[in-house]
Structures are given as structure tokens and as C-alpha cells.
Amino acid sequence: MCGRLSQYRGIHDFVDALSMPNALVNTVGDEPLNRYNLPPTSMAAVLRCEGVHLLAADVRWGWKPNWDKGTARRINARVEKVAHGPYFRQIWPHRALAAIDGWFEWVADPDDPKHKQPYLIRLKNGEPIFCASIGQFSPPHAEPAADDGFVILTADAEGGMVDIHDRRPVVLAPDLAEEWLSHDTPKERAEEIALLQGCPVQCFEWFKVDKAVGNVRNGGPWRPLE
Known part of the structure; x- marks a missing residue:
């Protein structure tokens, strides 16, 4: 999964x-x-349960444990390992x-080798x-802590989406999304x-979209290509 x-x-x-x-x-x-073109470390709207309430809050996209001093924040976590590995424990x-509303992936453009063609999925x-996510969150209405952030779980893309990428977000239907959020749902x-x-x-x-989305400063609506 690409980071946009x-x-x-x-x-x-x-x-x-x-x-x-x-x-x-x-x-x-x-x-x-x-927010048509959100890059990593941007603030993104995230939903989670806080007590009996459903909380909508802006959270930084990307997280790492405070003992990890040598890498950038990770934006994704492999679903096959996330529940049992030490990094996201x-x-x-x-x-x-x-x-x-969607996410972007880029592939090499055979007609324009110097640039990649973005697709919206x-x-x-x-x-x-x-998208199933996990993170570190501050209480409602509190100022976000420096270590706050979230990552999106990703799964194998089953051969790729038109060969765009071998990973994709774990996307949940609404009933499963509700179960995922519930405090009553066991970890297993x-x-x-x-x-x-x-x-x-x-x-x-x-589908292909205008290559202008490759510039993160282009925050306006993406345009599909004919």
C-alpha cells in the first residue's frame, strides 16, 4: 500500500x-x-470508541514506539504479524x-518513463x-501527545490490483467495522x-488520475483520466 x-x-x-x-x-x-491528497504524518480523521461514545478525532498518520530511535514513523502494519510481533504490541x-474515500498507488508509465502513473482505488x-487501524491516542479534547499516531493494517492484495501493489488496506464492511471498534470484542x-x-x-x-496528485502540495480534488 502506498502512502497517500x-x-x-x-x-x-x-x-x-x-x-x-x-x-x-x-x-x-x-x-x-x-483532504484529497493526504501524505504520511498528516493529520487524518479517525474513528474509535471512547467509553460508550464514538469519537471522531484528527490523529497523525504514522506511529513508532518510543524505543525505536532509528526509523521514521510507520504508516502501515502487516496484518499477518501485527497481533503477535513486538513492534506494535x-x-x-x-x-x-x-x-x-480512497487511496492512491503509483505504477511505472511506459509512455513516460520519468514519471509514474497514479491510480485511485x-x-x-x-x-x-x-480501514482497520490501531494507534496511540490522547483522551478526547486533549492536546495530541507527540507520540500519538495510528497505522493502517494491510493484507496481501491477492496478486495485486492491476499490478499496482502487492499490499492493500484491510477494509471492513460496516457491521465488521463496528465489531472491530467495540470494547466487547476480544483480541482473538x-x-x-x-x-x-x-x-x-x-x-x-x-482508475488513472491526473499526475498532479503526485505533488503533495496539490491538495485539491483529483481528476480521473479518460
């Missing part, structure tokens, strides 16, 4: 699609997010959803995408959901 997200709906659109009964605590505002219990039905069940019940490749579509 698209998150432009309003938070209420994501919450409505999730259909959870929990009262919403919204700290990101009511307007459309309009402290945040595995802290489940969340990165609520997005999204659900065929156009619905919001709920959460691992099963992430490993075995993510949306299959057949649920997605992808």
Missing part, C-alpha cells in the same frame, strides 16, 4: 455509513474534510478506523472505506476479523 490517502467527505457521512448506535463526540468539525489493543459501490476475535474478513479485491475499482 483521499478523505474528502464530512465526518457525518462516514458515521452515517457506519450506523453505530453510540453517541458521537465530534472533534473534527461538521464541514467536508476536503503496545498499540494492538487500541483499535480504530481510518475513514477514507475505491469501493465499487462508492461507499466510505473503513479482532485478529480473526482483520486476518480473514476484510473486503476482497472484487469489491474495489481503480
Whole structure:
């Protein structure tokens, strides 16, 4: 999975699609997010359960344990290892959803070797995408701590999406997304959901978009190519 997200709906659109009964605590505002081209370490809207409430908050995309002094924040975690490996052990219990509209991947362009062609990947039905995530989070309405952040779980892309990439986010249908977030879901069940019940490749579509999205300063809407 490449490190670029698209998150432009309003938070209420994501919450409505999730259909959870929990009262919403919204700290990101009511307007459309309009984040068409989010790179790593950006603040992204994330959903998680905080007590009996569903909390929507901006969290930095990327995390590493404080004992890791030599690498950049990681933005993804392999679902095959995340539950039992030492690196993400402290945040595995802290489940969340990165609520997005799509993500970008790049492939070599045979007609333009100096540049890669970006593709946008999204659900065929156009619905919001709920990416299984884990992270370190501050309490609601508190100033984010320097170590706060989240990572998106990724799985094998089953041969790749039009040979774009061999990994993809673990995307959960709304009912499974709700179960993933619930404090009542045991860790073993959460691992099963992430490993075995993510949306299959057949649920997605992808198409070329304007190469301008390669510039992170281009924060406006992406344009599909004919």
C-alpha cells in the first residue's frame, strides 16, 4: 500500500455509513474534510470508541514506539504479524478506523518513463472505506501527545490490483467495522476479523488520475483520466 490517502467527505457521512448506535463526540468539525491528497504524518480523521461514545478525532498518520530511535514513523502494519510481533504490541489493543474515500498507488508509465502513473482505488459501490487501524491516542479534547499516531493494517492484495501493489488496506464492511471498534470484542476475535474478513479485491475499482496528485502540495480534488 502506498502512502497517500483521499478523505474528502464530512465526518457525518462516514458515521452515517457506519450506523453505530453510540453517541458521537465530534472533534473534527461538521464541514467536508476536503483532504484529497493526504501524505504520511498528516493529520487524518479517525474513528474509535471512547467509553460508550464514538469519537471522531484528527490523529497523525504514522506511529513508532518510543524505543525505536532509528526509523521514521510507520504508516502501515502487516496484518499477518501485527497481533503477535513486538513492534506494535503496545498499540494492538487500541483499535480504530481510518475513514477514507480512497487511496492512491503509483505504477511505472511506459509512455513516460520519468514519471509514474497514479491510480485511485475505491469501493465499487462508492461507499466510505473503513480501514482497520490501531494507534496511540490522547483522551478526547486533549492536546495530541507527540507520540500519538495510528497505522493502517494491510493484507496481501491477492496478486495485486492491476499490478499496482502487492499490499492493500484491510477494509471492513460496516457491521465488521463496528465489531472491530467495540470494547466487547476480544483480541482473538479482532485478529480473526482483520486476518480473514476484510473486503476482497472484487469489491474495489481503480482508475488513472491526473499526475498532479503526485505533488503533495496539490491538495485539491483529483481528476480521473479518460
